[in-house]
Amino acid sequence: MVRPTLNDLASFAAVANHRNFRIAAETLGVSRSALSHAIIALESKLGIRLFNRTTRSVSLTQAGAQLLARLDPVLQDLDAALDTLAETRGTPSGVLRINANKSGSRTLLRIVIPHFLDSHPEVEIDLVSEGRLVDIVDQGFDAGVRLAEAVPQDMVAVKFGGTVRFITVAAPRYLKDRVPPGTPDDLQAHACIRQRLPSGKRYRWEFSRRGAEVAIDVPGKLTLDDNDLLVQAAVDGQGIAYVPDSFAHPFLASGQLVTLLDEWCPPVPGLVLYYPRNRHVPATLRAFIDTMKVIFQDEDNRKQHHHSTRRE
Secondary structure, X not given: OOOOOHHHHHHHHHHHHHOOHHHHHHHHOOOHHHHHHHHHHHHHHHOOOOEEEOOOOEEEOHHHHHHHHHHHHHHHHHHHHHHHHHHHHOOOOEEEEEEEOHHHHHHHHHHHHHHHHHHOOOXXXXXXXXXXXXXXXXXXXXXXXXXXXXXXXXXXXEEOOOOEOEEEEEOHHHHOOOOXXXXXXXXXXXXXXXXXXXXXOEOOEEEEEOOEEEEEOOOOOEEEOOHHHHHHHHHOOOOEEEEEHHHHHHHHHOOOOEXXXXXXXXXXXXXXXXXXXXXXXXXXXXXXHHHHHHHHHHHHXXXXXXXXXXXX
């Protein structure tokens, strides 16, 4: 038997973990055809089939599963050893892949990423903005960013950016000849701009007040799938929208929108960056988390100082 190279084994592990040649090839930075040929060559060297392949799926054979079980810890130890060398050099390097929702992408781009890239010139960031919640391990990401309530339980979550409010907004011209809703039930008499979730389901607006929680499938003739579009439709007088406050803030400040049902819209736990609990944490991700913590700690300190100064 011809002994496989480290590249052969890394290629196998990528396909085995992702169960997808395209995603594995993108993760490794090679073409799909090159990766397919590498796996065929590896199976030839070992004299055994490692994958069951069809036009639609990839699965491990029993031999492939046994190899992966022994190989994964070895490759993780190797990654850890290389990261230790990077730490000794004091300069994390490589590509950091993050999957985030739109609001998370905005926050990272505005606050964290510019500072991080200035401080770590040998790191590249591949930020994918995506509405649907994906399996970050299966899709080859180092970390994900979502609201805390959406993060799987087997992940380590790092909070940042404080809380978030989902608020009900409308344009003054929409409300001109209408009675504003006083309770969530009053929305049944209004034109609401509904939202379609990435899963395909329509979002039920969620309200809470003094322990009472209400979820409403609001009426409306317009359904959209993007918070920016929801806000714009509300600004245009199409009806009432329910969006994260960060998307509506500029239009509230300009008077193009006003809030409704404020007492029914309390803040909820905000964004978190999360990553697998039982996998090696790359030096690039650790450096990114450290930068993020410092930035938001400084921001919290500034806010506390501002409030303290105002009280004085």
